Amino acid sequence: MTGRGRLQAAADHIPLPAETITGVLTAALVQQVRPLRLPAWARPIGSVLARSGLLVALAAWRERGPGSLEEPAALVTGGLHGLSRNPIYLGFTTAHLGLAGVTRNGWMLATCPVSAALVHRWVLKEERWLHERFGGEYDDAYRARVRRYL
Helix, strand or coil: CHHHHHHHHHHHHCCCCCCHHHHHHHHHHHHHHCCCEEECCCHHHHHHHHHHHHHHHHHHHHHCCCCCCCCCCCCCCCHHCCCHHHHHHHHHHHHHHHHHHHHHHHHHHHHHHHHHHHHHHHHHHHHHHHHHCCCHHHHHHHHCCCCCCC
């Protein structure tokens, strides 16, 4: 497999939520038409949040190991997944919030809760699917002891 093929295969397995991408892109476009600037002090805070969010998402993605996100072979319950059942989504939402500060884009700050609410709807569907796939292992051994987000 070529380097480009490996990169494409990896990208296909990164669960970058469309809801987050849509929120970020919408905010970037609206900012071009009607700028809404955040104060300068938002930039360093945003930088910390964006980097932290991306690091959490990447670490959680690597923690899950190889395999399909739609058809996991096993339930990952340790590491970051032992602190949050959805560390990848949590990381991307934190990065979205951080990008608002880094770019000083007020529209991005406004789209973050909307994107997060849409991601939450997806999480609820995933939870039903994980219950069907893993049953008691998911419900009793994992869901009962690990919070959905934090």
